Amino acid sequence: MVWKTTIRHILGRAAPALRPDPALAKEMSARLQAGGARKLGRALSIRHVAAGSCNGCELELRAIQNLIYDLTQYGLSFVASPRHADILLVTGVSNRNMAQALRQARTAMPEPALVVAVGDCALDGGVFKGSPVVLGGAKAVVPVDLVVAGCPPNPAEIIAGLVALVDAHDTKMPPKPKILPGMT
Amino acid sequence: MIRELSATEWQAKQGRFVALWTDANFAYALYHPGELVFVALEQGGYPALAHKGAGWFMRLARDLNGHVARGFEAAPPAIDHGAAPDGSGPWPEFARHPAEGAHQVAVGPVHAGIIEPGHFRFDVKGEQVLRLTARLGYEHKGILGLMRGKSPAHAARFAARVSGDATVAHSLAFAHAAEQAAGLTPPPRAVNLRAIMAELERLANHASDVGAMAGDAGFAFLDARFALLRELVCQAAQAAFGHRLMMDRVVPGGVADDLAEGGREAILAALGAVEAELPSLRRVFEDYASLQDRVVGTGLVPPALAEAYAAGGYVGRASGQRGDARLSPGYAPYETFALYVPVEQAGDVAARIKVRLEEIPESIRLVRECLASLPGGALCLAPDPATGMGLGVAESFRGAVWYWLRLDAGLIADIFIADASTLHWPLLEHAATTSILADFPLINKSINGSYAGGDL
Numbered sequence: 001m002v003w004k005t006t007i008r009h010i011l012g013r014a015a016p017a018l019r020p021d022p023a024l025a026k027e028m029s030a031r032l033q034a035g036g037a038r039k040l041g042r043a044l045s046i047r048h049v050a051a052g053s054c055n056g057c058e059l060e061l062r063a064i065q066n067l068i069y070d071l072t073q074y075g076l077s078f079v080a081s082p083r084h085a086d087i088l089l090v091t092g093v094s095n096r097n098m099a100q101a102l103r104q105a106r107t108a109m110p111e112p113a114l115v116v117a118v119g120d121c122a123l124d125g126g127v128f129k130g131s132p133v134v135l136g137g138a139k140a141v142v143p144v145d146l147v148v149a150g151c152p153p154n155p156a157e158i159i160a161g162l163v164a165l166v167d168a169h170d171t172k173m174p175p176k177p178k179i180l181p182g183m184t
Numbered sequence: 185m186i187r188e189l190s191a192t193e194w195q196a197k198q199g200r201f202v203a204l205w206t207d208a209n210f211a212y213a214l215y216h217p218g219e220l221v222f223v224a225l226e227q228g229g230y231p232a233l234a235h236k237g238a239g240w241f242m243r244l245a246r247d248l249n250g251h252v253a254r255g256f257e258a259a260p261p262a263i264d265h266g267a268a269p270d271g272s273g274p275w276p277e278f279a280r281h282p283a284e285g286a287h288q289v290a291v292g293p294v295h296a297g298i299i300e301p302g303h304f305r306f307d308v309k310g311e312q313v314l315r316l317t318a319r320l321g322y323e324h325k326g327i328l329g330l331m332r333g334k335s336p337a338h339a340a341r342f343a344a345r346v347s348g349d350a351t352v353a354h355s356l357a358f359a360h361a362a363e364q365a366a367g368l369t370p371p372p373r374a375v376n377l378r379a380i381m382a383e384l385e386r387l388a389n390h391a392s393d394v395g396a397m398a399g400d401a402g403f404a405f406l407d408a409r410f411a412l413l414r415e416l417v418c419q420a421a422q423a424a425f426g427h428r429l430m431m432d433r434v435v436p437g438g439v440a441d442d443l444a445e446g447g448r449e450a451i452l453a454a455l456g457a458v459e460a461e462l463p464s465l466r467r468v469f470e471d472y473a474s475l476q477d478r479v480v481g482t483g484l485v486p487p488a489l490a491e492a493y494a495a496g497g498y499v500g501r502a503s504g505q506r507g508d509a510r511l512s513p514g515y516a517p518y519e520t521f522a523l524y525v526p527v528e529q530a531g532d533v534a535a536r537i538k539v540r541l542e543e544i545p546e547s548i549r550l551v552r553e554c555l556a557s558l559p560g561g562a563l564c565l566a567p568d569p570a571t572g573m574g575l576g577v578a579e580s581f582r583g584a585v586w587y588w589l590r591l592d593a594g595l596i597a598d599i600f601i602a603d604a605s606t607l608h609w610p611l612l613e614h615a616a617t618t619s620i621l622a623d624f625p626l627i628n629k630s631i632n633g634s635y636a637g638g639d640l
């Protein structure tokens with residue numbers, strides 16, 4: 001039964017590859033070069049830290065790994081510890097009770113490392129801005145390289161952001177983004 | 185139903201406890217099925233309640249408002265971690281278990297998966313868990329404070345972000361409370377659209393969580409298929425309501441927007457796909473001995489304990505409890521659809537999975553019936569600036585969500601939110617001790633408390 005269903009679906013579906021907006025990739029590249037960041041390869045490991053989220057962003061982070069979006073086809077995968085990660089992916093407002101853990105997670109990462117803030121909360125606190133226990137997004141605690149805005153951002157937007165980051169880092173292959181319909 | 189009690193009556197009150205909170209003058213306690221009692225605060229305190237589920241709420245009231253539960257002073261803080269404004273603070277210390285050879289394992293707040301933050305301290309002997317203490321509060325954002333002083337229409341976007349996976353249910357419970365306070369009945373079309381969204385949310389969460397549990401037990405295939413089913417539901421929600429999670433669509437007075445053109449077809453197509461694949465996935469679940477071996481008898485919540493905590497949702501229903509807010513009188517539109525609520529007795533991970541798998545076809549049926557009988561007419565009524573108190577409930581996928589609020593000239597003077605998770609976290613602490621440490625991720629997923637929902 002399992003093999004029947006499996007085969008039916010392997011034959012039936014191919015996830016389309018998403019490409020980032022070329023302008024975003026170019027901007028990322030320029031920013032990283034200006035910062036003198038050392039180049040990473042294309043296969044990067046991501047560690048996620050939720051720092052005062054509503055868990056909506058986490059749902060979409062799980063969705064980017066499903067059969068439709070298939071994050072691993074871009075060489076990206078989630079790992080269990082910041083010590084194994086190249087990218088720290090932060091969701092949530094950066095609240096008082098998580099700031100220390102977030103800072104420690106960043107410190108635990110091998111250099112060079114990148115930080116991506118996902119969601120309006122991680123951008124600047126989102127709707128929770130102004131609460132006395134909200135520090136104001138990931139940038140209030142750790143330096144941020146890329147922000148993917150949205151509440152929550154949809155999976156295609158998260159992937160496009162991450163792929164732009166990878167393209168910006170790639171030394172061997174200059175970014176040659178192909179734009180799929182609906183991905184501008 | 186609301187009444188004031190003397191301090192003695194307050195302490196002697198029996199019933200299925202739901203929540204406790206305080207405002208400037210009173211301490212309130214809520215019992216099933218919506219009985220609200222209160223006692224006057226005396227010197228900033230009130231007599232502690234002995235109900236099993238009251239602990240977290242009394243700790244929270246002290247952290248939020250400084251009100252002490254007399255007789256419960258020794259309990260640790262809930263959300264106040266003693267952190268400085270920049271977040272720095274001490275590493276939490278927990279008393280050691282006295283058993284010989286026991287040691288502690290600390291996990292979190294940064295976990296290994298894509299999951300919200302919380303800290304778990306296990307006392308273990310070998311691989312057996314002797315005791316689990318959950319330290320929560322890491323998601324605390326000060327939501328209640330942000331909602332005070334705002335109109336219900338404005339505050340709705342906070343309600344929608346208390347727990348993102350249950351955004352529809354939270355928005356609905358908040359709307360019910362605000363509508364009761366303002367004496368407003370939402371139009372019939374809005375009531376049906378709300379139920380459609382609520383059932384799609386239930387369906388999406390059940391599918392993805394059941395898959396995640398299978399994934400934890402080593403069945404990546406089931407995880408992938410169930411995640412795809414969730415994705416189909418999210419895409420249908422996007423097409424029909426303009427948002428994958430249907431955030432900000434349920435508002436006080438009705439719904440924000442009508443079903444989009446083509447939305448009905450998108451929803452029906454997604455339901456058809458889920459319905460077509462579910463039986464074969466379900467058979468895999470039930471037929472594979474290695475999968476059953478991981479879930480049967482794991483993470484036990486005995487029915488007596490579930491009853492003591494008045495556990496709701498699949499956690500309660502997998503342990504013999506029948507509660508479902510949708511069955512309460514006046515919870516439109518379910519009265520017309522003869523809701524079926526599955527109940528199991530075993531109280532293990534397998535029973536919680538079984539309940540959730542059985543709720544999926546029921547949600548499919550409800551959405552279809554709601555779509556078939558969708559009335560025409562208005563979508564939303566604008567509430568007049570009212571003064572009054574309101575209590576609202578909605579059945580989220582993980583159990584009842586309660587909102588209490590007091591309006592003063594159309595603005596929220598005070599508010600409290602009780603997510604079903606609050607009563608489930610202590611059950612997780614118990615369930616973990618019935619198994620080995622390596623089973624904890626699976627048990628945690630099977631109960632799936634909302635960290636954000638409780639931390640507020």
Ligand code: SF4
Nearest residue numbers: 054056119120121151
């Ligand atoms: S950005 Fe929106 S979805 Fe993401 S954590 Fe914040 S409130 Fe939730």
